[in-house]
Amino acid sequence: MANGILVFIEHVEGQINRASYEAVRAAQLIGAQLNQETAAVIFGNGVSNLATEVAGKKLNRVYTVESDSLSSYTPDGYSIAFKQVIEQVQPALVLMAHTYEVRDFAPKLAASLQRALVGDCIGYKIEDGAAVFTRQIFQGKLSADVVPTGDTPHFVSFQIGSFRGDECEAGQAEVQALTVNLNAEQVRQQPEARFKEAKAAVDLTQAPLIVAVGRGIKEQKNIEIIEKLAAAMGAEIAASRPICDNDWLPMDRQIGSSGQTVAPKLYLAVGISGAIQHLVGMKGARTIVAINKDAEAPIFEIADYGIVGDLFEVVPALTAEIEKMKQ
Amino acid sequence: MKIIVCLKQVPKNDSILRINDAATWIQDRDLTYEINESDAYALEAALQLKEKNGGEVVALSLGPARVQSVIKEALARGADRGLHLEDAAFDNLDAFGAAATIAAAAKSDGFDLLLTGLQSDDHGYAQTGVIAAELLGLPHATIVMDLQTEGSGIKVKRELEAGFFQWVTLPLPGVFTIQSGINTLRYATLKGIMAAKKKEIKKLDAAALGLDAATLAPKQQIKRVYFPQKSKQTQMIEGTGAAAAATLVEKLKNEARVF
Ligand SMILES: Cc1cc2nc3c(=O)[nH]c(=O)nc-3n(C[C@H](O)[C@H](O)[C@H](O)COP(=O)(O)OP(=O)(O)OC[C@H]3O[C@@H](n4cnc5c(N)ncnc54)[C@H](O)[C@@H]3O)c2cc1C
Numbered sequence: 001m002a003n004g005i006l007v008f009i010e011h012v013e014g015q016i017n018r019a020s021y022e023a024v025r026a027a028q029l030i031g032a033q034l035n036q037e038t039a040a041v042i043f044g045n046g047v048s049n050l051a052t053e054v055a056g057k058k059l060n061r062v063y064t065v066e067s068d069s070l071s072s073y074t075p076d077g078y079s080i081a082f083k084q085v086i087e088q089v090q091p092a093l094v095l096m097a098h099t100y101e102v103r104d105f106a107p108k109l110a111a112s113l114q115r116a117l118v119g120d121c122i123g124y125k126i127e128d129g130a131a132v133f134t135r136q137i138f139q140g141k142l143s144a145d146v147v148p149t150g151d152t153p154h155f156v157s158f159q160i161g162s163f164r165g166d167e168c169e170a171g172q173a174e175v176q177a178l179t180v181n182l183n184a185e186q187v188r189q190q191p192e193a194r195f196k197e198a199k200a201a202v203d204l205t206q207a208p209l210i211v212a213v214g215r216g217i218k219e220q221k222n223i224e225i226i227e228k229l230a231a232a233m234g235a236e237i238a239a240s241r242p243i244c245d246n247d248w249l250p251m252d253r254q255i256g257s258s259g260q261t262v263a264p265k266l267y268l269a270v271g272i273s274g275a276i277q278h279l280v281g282m283k284g285a286r287t288i289v290a291i292n293k294d295a296e297a298p299i300f301e302i303a304d305y306g307i308v309g310d311l312f313e314v315v316p317a318l319t320a321e322i323e324k325m326k327q
Numbered sequence: 328m329k330i331i332v333c334l335k336q337v338p339k340n341d342s343i344l345r346i347n348d349a350a351t352w353i354q355d356r357d358l359t360y361e362i363n364e365s366d367a368y369a370l371e372a373a374l375q376l377k378e379k380n381g382g383e384v385v386a387l388s389l390g391p392a393r394v395q396s397v398i399k400e401a402l403a404r405g406a407d408r409g410l411h412l413e414d415a416a417f418d419n420l421d422a423f424g425a426a427a428t429i430a431a432a433a434k435s436d437g438f439d440l441l442l443t444g445l446q447s448d449d450h451g452y453a454q455t456g457v458i459a460a461e462l463l464g465l466p467h468a469t470i471v472m473d474l475q476t477e478g479s480g481i482k483v484k485r486e487l488e489a490g491f492f493q494w495v496t497l498p499l500p501g502v503f504t505i506q507s508g509i510n511t512l513r514y515a516t517l518k519g520i521m522a523a524k525k526k527e528i529k530k531l532d533a534a535a536l537g538l539d540a541a542t543l544a545p546k547q548q549i550k551r552v553y554f555p556q557k558s559k560q561t562q563m564i565e566g567t568g569a570a571a572a573a574t575l576v577e578k579l580k581n582e583a584r585v586f
Contacts, residue, residue: 074495075457075467100488103445104469107422107454111461116423116546119452132550139448141344142353145550188466190496194487209585215340233586242364245508258486266585287583289575290561294341296554300561305578309567317572325576325586 002152004037004060005030006091008082010101011042011050012073012194019097021165024057026124026158027095028169033126036092039063040173041085043078045071051175058171063089069182074189075105077182082109084180091153093131098157110155116148117155122162131156139275140298159276200252200260202236208265209235212255212282213243216271216292216311220248225315226270232322238262240272256281271311274299291315328382328476331410331433332373333443333456334401335363336394340448350551362397365444369505371512372474373442374405380476383407385436389417389428395528402523403515409528410436416533421545422450426458428543431536434463438500440481445470445504453504460502467502468495472509 005027010017024040031038039061040054047064055062065085069077082105086094096102098120110117121133122143130147133156137144148154204210211230217223223243230237237253244254255262257277267285272278274290274297282288283302290303291314300306307314338344338358345354362370373384386401388394389412398409412432420428433441441460446453460467472492473484480498486506487493515523533543564574580586 075469079461100470100486103453104457104485107452107457108461108467111423111426111458114546116421117454118547119454135451136555137449137451137552138338138344138353139451140555142346142552143555144552146547147550148547150546188497189468192494192496194491194493196490197492241508245368247511257488258490266579266583287579287585289579294343296344298555300563301555301557302559303561304559304583305575306561306563307567307571307575308563309571313567314572317567317569318575321569321572321576325580 002090002092004039004089004091005093005095006086006089007038007040007059008094008096008102009040009042009050009054010097010099011044011047014050016050016053017097017099018165019099019160021057021168022160022163023095023097023158024054024059025163025165025168028058029163030093030095030124030131034129034131039089039091041065041082041089043070043081048175055173055175056170057173058169059173062173062175064175064177065180066177067180067182069184069187072191073101074187074191075108076187076189078105079109079112080182080186081180083112085178086113086153088178094153094155096155096157098159102157106155106157113153115150115153115155117157118146118148119157121146121156121158136276139273141273141296160280202250202252204236204238204253204255204260204262207236207262209233210238210262210264210266210285211235211268211270212238212240212272213249213270214240214272215242217243220246222312223248225312225319229315229319229322232319232326235266235268240278269299269303270315272299273297274301328376328380328440329385329438330373330376330382330440330442331385331387331436331438332366332370332401332406333429333441334366334370334386334388334397335444335447336360336388336390336397337363337447337449340364346552346554350553351549352552360393360396362400363444363447365446365505365507367444367512368507368509369442369444370401370404370406371510372505373440374513375510376440376474376476382439385410385438387412387429387432389425398528399523400515402526402528403519404513405519406526408526411528411530412532412536413530414532416538416540416543419545420543421547422452422454423458423546424543426455427462428536428538429455430459430462431538432531433459435536440499441502443502443504445506456502456504463502465501466497467504468497469504470506471503472506474503
C-alpha cells in the first residue's frame with residue numbers, strides 16, 4: 001500500500017528554489033492532518049549540501065538521486081529518474097511548487113504512471129478524511145475544488161505563495177541516497193546555459209508611482225489616455241503582458257512573473273484583470289488602486305481602492321482631477 | 328515539415344461568467360468564444376515555420392460543433408486543412424483525456440511538430456501538450472519563445488523564471504507548448520477567408536481514434552466551482568465620473584498619502 005507524502009525539491013546554480021519550501025510546508029501541514037510520513041527528494045549531481053539543508057526541516061527523510069545525466073535539468077532525465085523513485089518509495093501523494101520547471105516535467109511524469117496531476121493549486125481542505133485541492137480557473141475569476149481520482153500516487157502542484165516557506169518546522173531528517181537507471185541516450189533535450197536578455201532600458205523598480213495598463217484599453221491608440229494620466233501624476237507607465245505581447249508598449253514595461261517586480265508607493269491598475277502572473281509582480285505595492293468594469297475581477301481582491309466602471313470615463317475624469325489638485 | 332497545431336476554443340476573455348446549477352462548471356448559455364490566447368500564437372508560429380521551411384499546417388480542435396469556427400479562422404489565416412475531434416464521449420475530458428485524444432489524432436495524421444499553447448484560459452491545466460508528448464513517446468519543450476530548425480532537429484528558446492531564457496536542442500518529431508508574445512499575430516484577409524471555404528475539415532470521433540472509455544475517464548474531478556472569497560477589504564468608490572475621481576484623489580492624498 002502506497003503511503004506518505006513526497007516533496008520535490010528544485011534547485012538551480014546551487015540554490016534551492018524557495019518555492020520548494022512552500023511545498024515542504026504544505027507536506028508538513030497535510031501530513032500532520034492525515035497522519036502521513038513526509039519525505040523530500042532532490043535530483044542532480046553533487047547535491048549533498050542541498051540535501052543537508054533540506055534535512056534541517058521537519059521531514060522523515062530526504063532522498064538524493066545523483067547521476068551525470070541529472071547535472072542539468074531536462075524533462076526526460078527528471079521524469080525517468082522520478083518515476084523510479086516513486087516505484088521505490090511508493091508515496092501516496094507527491095507535492096511540488098508550480099514552477100516553470102515543474103510545469104515542464106510533472107505532467108509527463110504523472111502521465112507516464114497513468115495518473116493525474118492536479119496543477120497550480122492555491123490551497124487544500126480535508127473532506128471525509130481525504131485532501132481536496134483548490135485551483136483557480138478562468139485566470140483566477142473562479143475557484144474549483146478538485147479531487148484526484150483513481151489509484152495513488154496522486155500528484156499536486158501549488159501556486160507560488162500558497163504556503164509560507166518560512167513557516168516550515170525545523171527538524172532533523174535522515175538523508176538517504178537512491179540509485180536509478182538513467183543513461184545519457186534516454187535524455188533527448190540538450191539544454192544550453194541559462195541567460196538573460198540585455199538589461200531592461202527602463203528600471204521601474206525605483207518608481208514611486210506607477211500607472212499600469214491592461215487589455216481593457218482595447219487598442220494601441222487608446223494608450224494615449226493612460227499617458228496623459230501618468231504625465232499628470234508624474235508616474236511611470238507599466239503594462240500587463242498582453243499589452244507588451246502586442247507591442248503596444250515595450251517589453252521592459254511589463255510587470256509580472258515574466259516581467260519586472262515592483263513595490264511602488266502607488267500602483268494604479270487600469271483595465272487589468274489581476275491574473276496571478278501579474279499580481280506576483282506588483283502585490284508588494286503600498287497602495288493599490290484598481291479601475292475595472294468587472295466588479296468580480298480578481299484585481300479587486302488585492303486593491304485598497306477600487307472603482308468599478310468604464311476606464312474611458314474614469315481615466316479622463318481622474319486626469320482632470322489630478323491636474324486640478326496640482327494647480 | 329508538417330505541423331499540427333492544437334487550438335482550443337474558450338469563452339471570450341471578457342465574458343460574464345455564471346456558475347451552472349450543479350456548481351461543477353460555468354453556464355455555457357449566452358457565451359461567445361474565441362481561440363485560446365497562447366494557441367493563437369502557436370498557430371502563428373506554425374504558419375511562420377511553414378513560410379520559412381515549406382510544408383503543411385494542420386489546425387486541430389477538440390470540442391463540440393461550435394469549435395469549427397476556430398478551425399475555419401485558422402484556415403483563413405493560412406492553415407492548410409483542419410481536424411475536428413468531436414464526440415459526446417469528449418464532453419468532460421480532463422487534461423489527460425484531452426491529451427490522449429489529441430495524441431491519437433496526431434499520430435494517425437502524422438507530423439514533425441505538434442504545437443499547443445502553454446495553457447488554456449479556462450481550465451488552465453498547462454498540461455495537455457506535455458501529456459500528449461509522453462503518450463506519443465516524443466520529446467517536448469514548454470513555454471517556448473522561439474523555434475529554429477537545425478538539421479533534422481530543432482532548437483527552441485524556453486522562457487524561464489526571473490527573466491532567464493535557455494536554448495534547448497531536440498530531435499524531431501517533438502511537441503512544443505508556445506508562450507504568448509512569441510510573434511506578432513496576423514489577421515485573416517478577405518482572400519484568406521474565401522480560400523478557407525475550399526479547405527478540408529476532417530471529423531474524427533472516439534471510434535475512429537480507437538479511444539475507449541477507460542482512456543477517457545477523468546483522473547481528476549471538479550467537486551464544486553465558486554467565486555473566490557474576498558479576503559481584503561477594498562474601499563469601493565461609487566460612480567465613474569468627476570465625483571468618483573475627486574473622492575479617489577482625496578483618499579490617495581489624505582488617507583494613503585501617496586501625493
Ligand atoms: C507562464 C506565464 C507567464 C506570464 N507572465 C505574465 C507577466 O509577467 N505579466 C502579466 O501581466 N501577465 C503574465 N501572464 C499572462 C497572465 O496570465 C494574463 O493573461 C494577463 O496578465 C492578463 O492581462 P490583462 O489583465 O491586461 O488582460 P485581461 O485578463 O484580458 O483583463 C482585461 C481587464 O480589463 C477590463 N476591462 C475591459 N474593458 C474595460 C473598460 N472599458 N473599462 C474598465 N475595465 C475594462 C476587463 O474587465 C478585464 O478585467 C503570464 C502567463 C503565463 C502562463
